[in-house]
């Protein structure tokens with residue numbers, strides 16, 4: 001499990017760890033990790049030209065000490081000091097190693113820029129000197145120290161100017177900004193350097209599932225199981241006007257995880273569903289319902305009927321307008337930013353600027369699990385625990401992909417996962433299946449559903 005901690009938690013853990021090691025140890029660990037990441041990126045040190053952007057705090061100190069390591073490895077290291085005071089010992093180390101201090105100038109030629117302007121002590125936004133230095137070094141790959149300077153570390157928002165990194169090297173644990181958009185977009189790839197913080201960190205409120213977590217949560221068929229013990233998922237989606245929504249919801253549900261898929265909707269859609277998925281049967285008892293996509297006016301009665309069965313429910317698309325009915329129930333609400341905007345009465349732009357805060361607010365408001373779709377989907381449960389999905393591909397932004405996701409989450413609920421696990425595992429599988437199907441090329445929603453069995457097999461293979 002990948003975990004993200006708050007600045008406050010990191011500072012407390014660092015203080016506890018620092019009490020157990022000689023002074024300066026943590027910064028040395030951080031600096032060596034950072035220098036190694038830069039060496040990897042550059043394919044070596046000798047003759048490489050490295051620019052350090054150095055702010056007033058320890059973040060700049062990390063950059064200076066890493067610069068000293070790089071200078072000893074033969075790199076030509078220049079530091080631009082963006083504050084009247086910088087980490088003195090770090091600066092002395094850089095100078096001793098042969099690095100120098102330069103002044104910001106246009107049309108500079110460096111192989112890499114190391115952003116040590118601010119880290120977890122930074123307020124969002126950049127000061128003028130930093131903006132000008134970054135402009136002078138535009139076009140050069142950027143390695144951010146701990147966080148891209150200027151982002152809001154704990155919320156993942158980017159309310160002001162900020163660094164756009166190609167690689168972010170962070171220390172001890174991830175922070176929200178590494179996982180949550182829009183800040184995560186500014187991180188580029190993220191490397192975590194172990195500085196020994198783990199024993200001092202509390203449980204994290206924000207997590208990102210990894211393949212081994214997903215594999216451990218999937219329920220495999222018992223040797224003596226049968227289709228009913230494996231769980232039955234029911235789909236109430238699609239209509240005469242939108243039969244595709246029903247077909248794709250069924251396709252996601254028919255990934256093989258549940259023992260049976262039922263379709264309960266218009267006869268005309270059922271005929272199409274049966275033609276595409278002969279194994280699907282008609283209405284009856286289920287262990288989970290998926291309600292709402294392409295349901296139009298039928299969404300409200302369909303949701304009421306599903307809730308009356310007292311089984312977990314995925315509340316999707318048209319049914320989200322009636323999400324109040326599911327308050328406090330075993331439910332997964334699956335809005336995209338536009339749908340959540342209508343549910344909360346908040347502008348869509350505000351939701352996209354702070355998906356973490358709004359997914360959490362919605363989970364509390366509806367007392368249910370909320371899966372807010374996006375590049376990095378946010379799954380929030382009431383009380384603040386969150387899982388962020390980091391699988392996926394931009395090609396997944398395609399019509400019907402949400403229907404497949406709804407069906408898949410329903411199948412996972414039917415197998416007995418709780419709503420938080422079903423939503424986060426479903427979202428992870430959905431993204432990973434899209435990547436598998438896409439191979440960096442275009443896909444349609446049906447391809448994502450079709451890739452699920454192979455993906456699941458690769459995860460669960462002994």
Ligand SMILES: NC(=O)C1=CN([C@@H]2O[C@H](COP(=O)(O)OP(=O)(O)OC[C@H]3O[C@@H](n4cnc5c(N)ncnc54)[C@H](O)[C@@H]3O)[C@@H](O)[C@H]2O)[C@@H](O)CC1
Pocket residue numbers: 014018026027028030031055056057058059060062117118119120121122123124125126127145146147150171195
């Ligand atoms: N505390 C520790 O033991 C460790 C800290 N480490 C590094 O230390 C960093 C935190 O250091 P600090 O607490 O000194 O904080 P930072 O280096 O993040 O910066 C804080 C300083 O920047 C100023 N500042 C705030 N916002 C600004 C902005 N937008 N533009 C310009 N200046 C701004 C503040 O006045 C303050 O002086 C971490 O991100 C990490 O890089 C690592 O060395 C690992 C160990």
Ligand SMILES: [K+]
Pocket residue numbers: 059115116117118119144145146147148149
């Ligand atoms: K930084």
